Every structure is written in C-alpha cells, then in structure tokens.
Amino acid sequence: MSPLQISIKDYRAVKSAEIDMNGITVISGINGSGKSSISRLLYYALKYANNYETIVDKLFEQDLRPIDRLIHNTIMEFRRSDSIKEIRTYYNLANDSTDNLIKKSAYTTALQLIKEFLKKLEEEKNRNDIISVARLQSIIESSILNRRRERGKEINSSDLIDAVIRKTNGLFEKADNLNSIRGYSLYKDYLSETVEDDLKNVRITEYGVPFLGKDVTNVPILNYIQQVAYIDTPMIVGMSLYDRYRTIEYWKDLNDMLEIPACKSYSHTINKYIKGIIHGGAFLDDSISLMLKYKRDDGLVIDLLDSATGIKSFSLLQTLLRNGVISENTMLIIDEPEAHLHPQWIVEYARIVIMLHKKLGTKFLIASHSTDFVSAIKYIAEKQRISKSIAFYLAEEDLNKPYSYNYRAIGTDIEPIFASFNKSLDKIGEYGGWQ
Numbered sequence: 001m002s003p004l005q006i007s008i009k010d011y012r013a014v015k016s017a018e019i020d021m022n023g024i025t026v027i028s029g030i031n032g033s034g035k036s037s038i039s040r041l042l043y044y045a046l047k048y049a050n051n052y053e054t055i056v057d058k059l060f061e062q063d064l065r066p067i068d069r070l071i072h073n074t075i076m077e078f079r080r081s082d083s084i085k086e087i088r089t090y091y092n093l094a095n096d097s098t099d100n101l102i103k104k105s106a107y108t109t110a111l112q113l114i115k116e117f118l119k120k121l122e123e124e125k126n127r128n129d130i131i132s133v134a135r136l137q138s139i140i141e142s143s144i145l146n147r148r149r150e151r152g153k154e155i156n157s158s159d160l161i162d163a164v165i166r167k168t169n170g171l172f173e174k175a176d177n178l179n180s181i182r183g184y185s186l187y188k189d190y191l192s193e194t195v196e197d198d199l200k201n202v203r204i205t206e207y208g209v210p211f212l213g214k215d216v217t218n219v220p221i222l223n224y225i226q227q228v229a230y231i232d233t234p235m236i237v238g239m240s241l242y243d244r245y246r247t248i249e250y251w252k253d254l255n256d257m258l259e260i261p262a263c264k265s266y267s268h269t270i271n272k273y274i275k276g277i278i279h280g281g282a283f284l285d286d287s288i289s290l291m292l293k294y295k296r297d298d299g300l301v302i303d304l305l306d307s308a309t310g311i312k313s314f315s316l317l318q319t320l321l322r323n324g325v326i327s328e329n330t331m332l333i334i335d336e337p338e339a340h341l342h343p344q345w346i347v348e349y350a351r352i353v354i355m356l357h358k359k360l361g362t363k364f365l366i367a368s369h370s371t372d373f374v375s376a377i378k379y380i381a382e383k384q385r386i387s388k389s390i391a392f393y394l395a396e397e398d399l400n401k402p403y404s405y406n407y408r409a410i411g412t413d414i415e416p417i418f419a420s421f422n423k424s425l426d427k428i429g430e431y432g433g434w435q
Helices: 035-050 052-077 084-096 100-124 127-144 157-181 184-195 249-258 268-278 309-322 343-360 371-383 415-421 423-432
Strands: 004-011 014-021 024-028 202-206 209-212 227-231 280-285 291-296 301-303 330-335 363-367 390-397 405-411
Touching (some): 004 035, 014 024, 014 390, 024 035, 024 371, 024 415, 035 052, 035 202, 035 209, 035 249, 035 330, 035 363, 052 084, 052 100, 052 127, 052 157, 084 100, 227 249, 249 309, 268 280, 268 309, 268 343, 280 309, 291 309, 309 343, 343 363, 343 371, 371 390, 390 415, 405 415
Parallel strands (some): 014 405, 024 363, 024 390, 227 330, 330 363
Antiparallel strands (some): 004 014, 280 291, 291 301, 390 405
C-alpha cells in the first residue's frame, strides 16, 4: 500500500481515479481531462490537513470582527482623548501578534480600558460624549451581543463591556477547542468551499488512514507529507505584493514560500547543477524590500519577474531548495512543467525532479503533455535505479459518458501515453496531406 492514496469518483471531469503516490507520480491526458482539478484538490486537502489551525483562524477572525470594530470605532470616536492612546497600543498589539495568548490578553486589556474610559464619560455627563457612548452601546447590543434592549430598561456601559469580554474569552476558548479536536466537518466544509465542489466521492488516505472521505470524524496530523507547494505556472514568480493578495490562494502561498530566507543546510550539489543550466542563480534581495532577483554568471542582475520564463522555472525550484521548503516530507504538485521550456531544458527539468527525489526524498505529482518529459522521467529513473518510485497514469475518456475520464494506472509502461500523444502526428498528416 502506498503511503498516500487518492480515490475520486464523479468529480468534475474525473469519472474515476485511484492514484497511489509514493515517489514521482505523473498523470497524462488531454486538455479538460481533470488533471488540474486533481492537482488543486490534493493541494488544498494536504495544505489544510497540515495547517488545520488556519481554518480555525479564519473562522475566528470572522467571529472576532464585530469586537474588533467596536475597539476601532471607540478609538476613532474619541481619538482626541489622551486615554485612547493606551487603548490603541493594546489594539495594535492584538492585531500584530500571532500568539493567541498574547492576542487574548491584549483584547481583554483594551476592552477593560474602554470600560474604564466609558464609565468616566458617563460620570462626567458631557452631552456630546453621552450621545457617543449611547451609540457604542447600541453597536454592542446589536452587533456583538445580538440582542435588543428592552424598552425603558437602562444599562450601563460597564455591564455591556463585561459581556463583550466574556464573549471574547469564549471565542478564544472555542478556537483552542477546535484546534485541539480537529473536527472533520469544519475541514470538509472549508475544503468544499475552497474548491467550489462537493467532495462526497473523494477519499484521501495516509498510511491507510483517511483524512478526507466517509466515516472520518477527526483530521489526523499528517506525517508523510508535511508541506506542499503547487506550481501551475512559473509566471507567478516575483509577482508584486499588491497583485498577489487579490489573486489565487496557492499563488500567494507559493510566493510566501519563495520569500523565506535561504538556510545553511540544503543540497549544494543540486543547487550547483541548476546554476549550471541557467548560468546563474536566483536570490532574495532584502536591501529595500523583499524581491527575487536573478544573477547571471557574468554579473548581470535583474528582477526575476523580468527574466525569461525558463529561468523562472528553474529559479523557482532553486529557491525552494535553498530555503529549505523542499525536503523529504514535501510534495511538489506541478502542472505541465514543460510548457515554457526548450526541449533540452525539459529533459534537464526531469533530471532535477529525479535528483530531488533520490537525494532528498521529495515527492511529486506532475501533470504532463510532453513525450520528452515522460520519457526523461522513465529512463533517467531507470538509470538512477529508482523505477519503483515512479508511476504513470493516463486519463482515458469514458465510453459511456462523454467529457468524463477514467485514470488508468500503467506503472512505468509509457507506451499508452505515447499512443495518446501521437494522435497529433495523425492530425499533421491529415491537415498536411501526407496521410
């Protein structure tokens, strides 16, 4: 049994697929056969199983937003008061910290300070301040406590803020509980929303234990794959911060990985090999702001964004290697790596894939249309004696359901892939008149 398995039925263009992944897995098929759907599904399934807390954090941020708005509105309403400066300090600390204990303490302190501040205003009985306080009370009751004030009933700000503090503490306790339990329902619902499809016929297992599929109650902490990156185009490399945050999530994730500083421990042999192909190397320039650049052997330095697409393709792998993202517990999911490469570089790219798996144990799921790439993976793997780690799958149209595809395991026999690819020669013959 392979350590990682994905089983799919009736998911978008995929009629059926049973894919085992324990090394380098290559899936082939015509455009529209569901390869990218499988890639994205697996990416998000692995990402959120490994980072379950990010799902909880997003839910938590949504629940916390009304309280956040209350503090912000109080600061803006009374910004000229000296007392607000301390509230602002704790509010900034709450927003800047990634530690929930610090965030909880900062929110609680900010709310306590608001309580004291509003109490003072109520005692001073300034008409304008009283109107502002009444407005904040209405916000608290309607937006945070979700209740209507009974007609004629008076309530002071201290009681309201105490209720907000209790609710805030409850939200933090809820988040801690969700992260501890790692409930499946939250994971599945979030994943379904992300891929915008029903996952009732999808099952993914690690070492035979399902973390997506029927009868799963809790999402286990993964061991085989602890980090995943999805590369569907090298064009995303070096994209500006502004563009990144208004586009696709896995593009942002990839750029975030690329901005990790280089580490000391990485395969210098593979890095040197990549440098030999592209006659230089990528580096992270933090002199002004984080920016990926390419330095050629003759000393030329340019933004990686402005480099040739092939340079981007290899620089991407080089950067992930040098900053420690690529390791034994990493899976790289790559769509059509050959798309922007010269035929010679297609083979070089395949060799780097083999080297990364053999030397570091990195896992791959690769979708490819290239006979050069498929052949290179097969024969270089044979020479490096890792054929047992290679598996090919071919998408074939279902005879009973047009536009639906069954993925057939063909082991290391690439002839069926060639037979599928070589239909292009028939078309050339047909349109060129030599058939």
